[in-house]
Amino acid sequence: GNSVTQMEGPVTLSEEAFLTINCTYTATGYPSLFWYVQYPGEGLQLLLKATKADDKGSNKGFEATYRKETTSFHLEKGSVQVSDSAVYFCALSDQTGANNLFFGTGTRLTVIP
Amino acid sequence: EPEVTQTPSHQVTQMGQEVILRCVPISNHLYFYWYRQILGQKVEFLVSFYNNEISEKSEIFDDQFSVERPDGSNFTLKIRSTKLEDSAMYFCASRYTLLAKETQYFGPGTRLLVL
Secondary structure, three states: OOEEEEOOOOEEEEOOOOEEEOEEEEOOOOOEEEEEEEOOOOOEEEEEEEOOOOOEEEEOOEEEEOEOOOOEOOEEEOOOOHHHOEEEEEEEEOOOOOOOEEEOOOEEEEEEO | OOOOEEEOOEEEEOOOOOEEEEEEOOOOOOEEEEEEEOOOOOEEEEEEEEOOEEEEEOOOOOOOEEEEOOOOOOEEEEEOOOOHHHOEEEEEEEEOOOOOOOOOEEOOOEEEEEO
16 A cells, blocks of 8 residues: 655754655555645645656755655755744655545654754 | 635534535646544545545545535535544645646645534
């Protein structure tokens, strides 16, 4: 079946620190992979995605590379800002049927000045 | 920028009562979804909807749940007789096509508390 395992949180970093949030997946076929972000009081927003192996998704300084050999899609950012404080969700879509999303548990990131 | 909206933002109800959660998807989207997140757990798929019928549903989506698109703009999730374990954040989502380049757009969620 399809599942996503995500690094447990919460994560607290100082501003300008390096961020890694680990994500691994199990899927049938060739899934697309996503990172969604949820800022306080808001809905889930797509942060970045990759639709095939070795693709790198990037947005707002965040990036993640689709690694088929390690079934991973780790999120990284070189220098976090206070405004990056949010909950980050890794997700996959197995590209069958209605392309439903399978999510990880989410990782809460707090960046302190 | 178009967005998915959901009402209410919070709902408190008594066990056994019916609740209707409302969503207005982005206007030209064709595929609609409901997900839920029980506090501290994963966001879980409930149901997808296309062309006025359910496309897929998870094992969570039992006979107590129903969805409809009553007027071409709203997309509703009804829970017929709520249980304590239905307490969760419910997210609506929509997308235009199923092409890989398209993504699902989510609403802000409705937090449901069943007492």
